[in-house]
Amino acid sequence: LSLGAGTPARADARSLNDYFRSDALLVLKCLLLQRQSPAKWAALLEMQSHEEERRGTELHVEAEKRVVSYLQQRFLGRLKKTKPNLLQDCGPELLHRLCGIIETNFMVIELPTGVELSGLFRQACMMEHACQPNCDFQFDPITQQISVRAGCNLRKGDHLRITYTNILWGTHLRQHHLRLTKHFSCRCSRCLDPTEYGTYISALACLGDVNKTCAGTHLPVDPLDENTQWKCDTCPMLVDGAYVSELQTHMTEQVDNLMAGCPSANQVELLLARLSQILHPNHFHTFNLKHTLIQLYGNETGLELGGLSSGQLERKLRLCDELYNVCRRLDPHSIKLAIYVTVILIEIAHTREEQARRAPGEGSRFLELAQARLKEAEVVLEKELESVAGKKLYDQLQKEIFECEKQMLTLTYNQK
Numbered sequence: 001l002s003l004g005a006g007t008p009a010r011a012d013a014r015s016l017n018d019y020f021r022s023d024a025l026l027v028l029k030c031l032l033l034q035r036q037s038p039a040k041w042a043a044l045l046e047m048q049s050h051e052e053e054r055r056g057t058e059l060h061v062e063a064e065k066r067v068v069s070y071l072q073q074r075f076l077g078r079l080k081k082t083k084p085n086l087l088q089d090c091g092p093e094l095l096h097r098l099c100g101i102i103e104t105n106f107m108v109i110e111l112p113t114g115v116e117l118s119g120l121f122r123q124a125c126m127m128e129h130a131c132q133p134n135c136d137f138q139f140d141p142i143t144q145q146i147s148v149r150a151g152c153n154l155r156k157g158d159h160l161r162i163t164y165t166n167i168l169w170g171t172h173l174r175q176h177h178l179r180l181t182k183h184f185s186c187r188c189s190r191c192l193d194p195t196e197y198g199t200y201i202s203a204l205a206c207l208g209d210v211n212k213t214c215a216g217t218h219l220p221v222d223p224l225d226e227n228t229q230w231k232c233d234t235c236p237m238l239v240d241g242a243y244v245s246e247l248q249t250h251m252t253e254q255v256d257n258l259m260a261g262c263p264s265a266n267q268v269e270l271l272l273a274r275l276s277q278i279l280h281p282n283h284f285h286t287f288n289l290k291h292t293l294i295q296l297y298g299n300e301t302g303l304e305l306g307g308l309s310s311g312q313l314e315r316k317l318r319l320c321d322e323l324y325n326v327c328r329r330l331d332p333h334s335i336k337l338a339i340y341v342t343v344i345l346i347e348i349a350h351t352r353e354e355q356a357r358r359a360p361g362e363g364s365r366f367l368e369l370a371q372a373r374l375k376e377a378e379v380v381l382e383k384e385l386e387s388v389a390g391k392k393l394y395d396q397l398q399k400e401i402f403e404c405e406k407q408m409l410t411l412t413y414n415q416k
């Protein structure tokens with residue numbers, strides 16, 4: 001028996017997936033549990049699969065193509081002929097059910113190497129979802145277990161909530177993702193709030209009408225309805241849901257295309273300027289572009305900190321503040337956004353240190369501001385110390401703190 005020849009191996013992640021077919025292998029591994037561990041097999045089949053809801057969706061079509069017919073043709077069909085009694089059941093219905101179980105219940109776990117896998121956990125998969133979670137989970141590769149940790153102080157009776165989606169997406173995108181993959185509509189307090197805790201992360205700028213421009217903001221009338229109208233908070237203007245969806249899709253393409261090519265600060269600024277005409281400054285697309293920009297200003301060749309104009313330094317600082325405020329409102333305890341927040345805080349510190357170099361008279365004030373931000377980052381990052389990215393960033397942060405203290409000492413020495 002063989003899985004047949006794969007496509008030629010290339011180095012990028014997508015083609016590795018095509019080559020190793022980990023999606024099909026995971027289903028195959030699940031299937032083999034019926035021989036290897038009847039207890040685990042029974043537990044697996046108890047999990048929700050949403051087979052009915054999946055039928056006819058793009059997920060079902062994809063599963064049919066990539067997993068079900070692939071395994072049937074390459075592997076299970078031959079197995080049936082050569083060893084008909086090896087597996088009791090390996091028909092297409094069961095394979096689709098397994099695909100549904102995996103898609104509905106999988107949790108992303110990270111290995112110490114940084115490789116991310118899909119894991120199925122009987123109890124943890126039952127945890128409640130919210131778009132502002134109060135818990136997060138970690139995978140322990142030694143015990144092979146998930147541990148759930150509170151990200152803030154909980155009161156007796158509080159529900160423990162993790163998140164099944166990306167909290168940096170706007171409500172409609174999160175809702176779409178949750179409906180498609182988990183088959184439910186979220187009704188958490190963030191989803192019910194058109195401003196999403198005052199972040200305006202989905203909001204659009206009002207274009208006014210032909211006669212008059214408007215500085216207002218469009219918000220969804222019913223945030224839970226995909227087809228809802230969007231109403232301006234300043235003028236009587238209403239925009240159709242279909243138009244907004246089309247706009248979102250178009251912008252997502254533009255942002256994704258730009259980001260895929262390691263853009264320069266200039267390219268990001270150009271797209272940002274274009275999108276800013278139709279989006280609220282905190283919209284998740286502009287958030288994404290701005291988070292890239294703060295890392296380019298000061299680091300890109302030709303845009304090193306020492307070479308930035310004071311206007312560019314001010315801009316970097318302003319962008320950092322905007323991003324920081326959005327993160328704080330969406331995730332006050334940095335349960336999901338610790339890495340994002342740490343990057344922002346480090347960039348603020350870099351800017352303050354540069355200001356100190358330029359104005360030695362005010363140097364100690366600027367350096368104290370920088371140091372406070374780095375110390376804050378140290379606390380924020382505690383939530384991420386078990387992840388590979390978190391550990392790496394923590395090492396960088398320690399160097400940043402050391403460099404900042406060194407700059408403080410040098411300044412004191414020079415002033416004596």
Ligand SMILES: [Zn+2]
Nearest residue numbers: 131186188191
């Ligand atoms: Zn929600």
Ligand SMILES: [Zn+2]
Nearest residue numbers: 206214232235
């Ligand atoms: Zn308006």
